[in-house]
Amino acid sequence: MSEGKARGARRFAALLDWSGTTIGAPDQWPTALQVTWDLALACPLPMALFVGDDHVLLYNDAFAEQLGDRHPHAFGRPASEVVPEVWGGSHLGALFDATMADDRSFLDEGTELRASGDLADDTPILGHFLRTGSPVHDEDGRVIALLHIAVETSSSLDRARTVTGLATALAVAVTVDDVCKVVLRESVSAFGALSVGICLPSPGPGGWRMARRHRIEDLSPDEERLPLIWSEVPEDLADVVSRSLDHGEPYVSDGAELVAVPLRARSTDAAVVVFRESTPLPRDVVAVLSAFTDLVGEALGRAVAYDAERSTAELLQRTLLPPSLPQSDEISIAARYEPVSEGTVAGGDFYDSFFLPDGRLALVIGDVVGRGVMAATVMGQVRAAVRGAAMTDPRPESVMTSLDRVVWDLDALWPASMPLGSTRARPGMAFGGELFVTMLYGTVSPETGVVEVASAGHPVPVLLSGRAARDDGHPRVRLVDMAVGPPLGLSGHRPTHRQLLEVGDMLVIYTDGLIERRDETLDAGEERLLAALADVPPSSPRSVAQLVMEAMVPESGQEDDCAVLTVGRSPVGHRRAAIVVPPMPESVKAARDWAREQLDLWTVDEADQYTIVTGISELITNAVLHAGTESHLTLDLDTGVVAVTVADSGNRGEPLLTGGETMAVRGRGLSLVRAVSDAFGAHRTSAGTTVWFEVEVALADAGVDAGIGVGDRH
Template sequence: MPGSVGRIPTPSAAPSGLTLRLSDQAWSATPLGPRQLWDPALRTVVDLVLDSPVAMALTCGDDLVLVYNDRCAELLGARHPAAFGQPAPQVFGDLWQTPGIGDVIERVYRTGEPFLERAASLPHARSGIARPDQAVFVRGHWAVRDASGYIIGVLTIAAESTQMTRQLQSLGELASALSGTLTLDDVARVALRFAATSFAADLVAFGIDDGPDWRTVRRVPGDLLDEVDERLPPLWHRSPVDSPTPLAATARSGVPLFVSEGQPLLATATDRHDERIRALAALPLNTPSLRGALTLGYRDPYPWLPTERALLTAWAELVAQAAERARKFEKQHGTAQLLQRSMLPEHLPDLPRLRIAARYAPGVDGNATGGDFYDAFALPGGQLAVVLGDVAGHDVRAAALMGQVRAALRALALSDPDPACVLRGLDRLVASLGAEAHSDELFVTVLYGVVDPEAGRLTLASAGHPAPLLRRAVAGGPTMAEYLDLPPGVPLGLGGRRVTHTMEFRAGDTLLLFSDGVVERRNQDLSDGLDQLAVTIAAASGGAPRTLCAAASSAVPGTTEDDVAVLAVENALTPSRSAAMAVPAEPTAPGRVRRWLTAQLTAWQVAESVIGSAVLCASELTTNALLHAGTAARVEIDLSPERLLVSVADSGTRGIVARAHTDPLSSRGRGLGLIEQLSDAWGTDPTVRGSTVWFEMLIPAGQRR
């Protein structure tokens, strides 16, 4: 409901007590219209205001019309009931211009930035007193947004308690933190952290429906969470739909539960923390697309005062709104991910002399399918075809076109791999699709090449795509990284002459194909990004494709709204040895990985010092994958005379695993710091199928076999 709400006339038939909600007929007579047509955020906040025992007021729309509750009516004194539904500047008259009154609300409405006054003197116009006296209140003001993110009003809460001041401030901070959440994992982290710190609870739990079951996550004071843990998904637990726990019962009934003294979790206790809880509050989270509940408990009896019940209700309402947004995002994101997965290769070829790696990260907000694509596949003659392309746009149409181009390219290449011939065939395809759609806005660029490792030759052709980078290891000299002098050509569908370029691709060389999202940054020249990429690739410790893909993705500082796609192919000096192991999602998996990796590296006669470090790092990565992704994993090792590369891939949704400085006393999250200390390089590759975390260890010159 962005924009002006208009004036709400005082309903003539309004009940005398505002806590008795106005009838649908009364609301329909106002510019707000029938309640069933309101934005969910407005309905939630109005209900919260009218039901709250704490003084609350909502100023709606550009006219800042007032909606308030009984407690606030007492503060308004003689201005009530005429003030209800009238513009606040009109209600308060000259007082509105007093610093700290009207200017604060107008600023919050205009900027969306919350504002808290820890001690404010407000006129307290009691009934029957001609001259208002002064009372000191704590006031918090927060912007209220609709489902589209537009500000539709300002919520004001007034209280007189020091404890309330802290909790109100925390409530505002919670609203701000929840506004930045995208997934249910994010919402759970923020909600649990808020309850554990603001209410000093001994047990906090968050649960939502998940198909036929419930899934819950909780926090207790004994949890030691460091920076890495906070960035990784929480550990969810499943329970049946008919679970008798207070959380599940409250979620099913939609009715809050407050137990002041007793043993509310004894019958369903899973550990000693549950058994020791004496007081419990359970708040339902019910929205059109989600059912759930929040619980908060103490080890001592607790009275649950009305003001605290109101704050807990507000906490639950904010979390419910954020959880519903997150569920919608995850549904859209899952659809986008599923579509993206069908567009990219499931696995890259495993060839004796060529090492291949790719990295893909969608731009925008993760809710849209990307237009970048890569591919690598073996040709009938033993060569390798490599492709990297870009379709303009981030929508389903762009993804569909990308899929058509990729499929057609592979079919053309398997028939005749000549790059110029393949691009001419794609020209005809894109031109035909454009004519069929009556559109001349189909913009597709492609770089396609054929790698012949036996002949040491590389043949490329470009259709408007950035030139690739070639990294050459010069014997006795510095490593060079230079852009190939390849005619750029024009994008597909525009015809034009397609020219191939053939060059040497010697043992030790690495070819890097990339999309423009790697080098383009807002307010920065493209040439600067290209220069930074070349310097970064030349300075890399080796030519391993996975290492170079990670380095390329972070070579240019700053964020990009475009997709990032990188494909690297190394013509290895000597063939490497590789092996892989499927890891089940079971507690015994890390032990299996340790035994398998030790036996494999011992059989390959790797030095014991390297084996010990590699086994420890691989075990930590496997544990992290099982804990935080919750899926089966795949461990791969690749050994060359110069280095050992170990990767652990999962199919979860944890995203990029970030470096962080961990607390040495923490019992969790220390594995990543250990890997950083023991390995020569490590990183994480986000993919549309999950995450791959890898590390590389250089083999000492005297220990190479």
């Protein structure tokens, strides 16, 4: 600050050479002007006097702050010379002229002051102000000056806009995680915070857990989509949060560097904790708090109820699905299931795979029409019946015939008060003939690759051809040319189709929720699927299932449940190794050492080993910190790719750290794995969470270990 600024307006006025102005020295002014000037100097609000026809500008210390670098040179000069960019271009000069000429006062609330009179969107905005102007009269009643008060309201307006943005964002925030992300993002600007934390009840010793966001934190879209990382709240801060909730009002520390805002949701208590610079809390912030707490409390209560219902529905759905799928050296199988995006009900989509007594693998995918507990329960019964029928006679036509009888019985025995489809079912009719189940069932021989499959009203699979099949003239992607019979429960013939899976080939089997859209035909959905698979590089069944889901499910979410089952025939040289990792910090190093030993045996290049071991270290660390249960670490070498899978039985949806700085660990480990790998994915099952990644590798003895599949990568 310059010497003139430091002395203040009163001392600066005393030292000014008034002879250089058009209004003369203060002792020559009319009494009313002297009194008004003394009032302005003593007032803490930004006040200025515009004196005479030239509007000579005099102002107090608060107004000098608004002028910035124009002070002190602006003092005693005509306003048109001090702020020419707004005086002539906007209505400011004309307004002041009219006020003095007409001897009337004015009040402008929320005025947007731009750099010129042009109100185009690209005209720079200097700020938003609340402004008043009052004429000053001499002894004869003539207007000799205008007393002007200008209070900048830009920060208040920004906070008000933040509340509006908060309301808009919370309207589409469904889960607790969604609501908390919105609150953290909007609170940083609403309260001018260095960082903001949101606190929810925790089973930990402190009773509270907190997710935090810093003002300097710039998250990528991928990081924004990751679940929040929660840490236990220190005891002193937990006391502040509890005290604010007990009193039902915000807690503000002495220097206002800490503000705790209690939130009363319908079914849970929560709080927002604001970390600020040690400055007085602006009054408009206090005004914003009421609207803020009402909006967030309502949204959080709604989200808690939604999460509870959805967790129950998803648990039911996923418990009825297999926690893992069988694998062999010759056949690899993977699956993905995505529930419907809206609502909290379970669905009827299901998949399964299991070894038959003769060594073949059974493949099952199906869909019970409808949603809710009933559809999921029927789905579980049908899936169990498939296993029973297949163990007796695994031929597709035999299994389908057995399931017809199961569906007939379910249709007759299910309570009539719980219709599955439309409301047309009447008492005594049970499902009223509306129990509708589609299914695709088949078997695959690991030794020969022969698949025998039949469809009961279910979409036909897609075949991804490997290098050998393409060399024989087969297209990269095609629908399997097979007949489709009637759904289960309806009499009819369902022919068995015989298909040979060559080395490198893959079957993609799915439910209709993957391709159905309200605004298009099923044929159009099939074309979208074929186009998406044509762009998928040759890879493992796991990564293909992930990529298909990412490509086919819209960003807004799908309209129905969908499941994908991918089955690939592995090349010669497929290797697998697995260990169980205890939930202890020292397990991370043990897992790295074990992985290096396996990769050495497989002659994986040193640089690729480093990438793989780095990813393993991050995933095992996450499992130890977040899940708290033992993890199953699996390595697969298949088609020149090493696939790493870490499966735990914990809840990764709400990871909880003990101590440590949230900002330092927020999703960075998973982001690193995604960055260094060639494919990455994560999904939940009834058993817990599975995270995996793949790395294309170079082998010292590629011809032996990767077999003919190595060239299939290109």
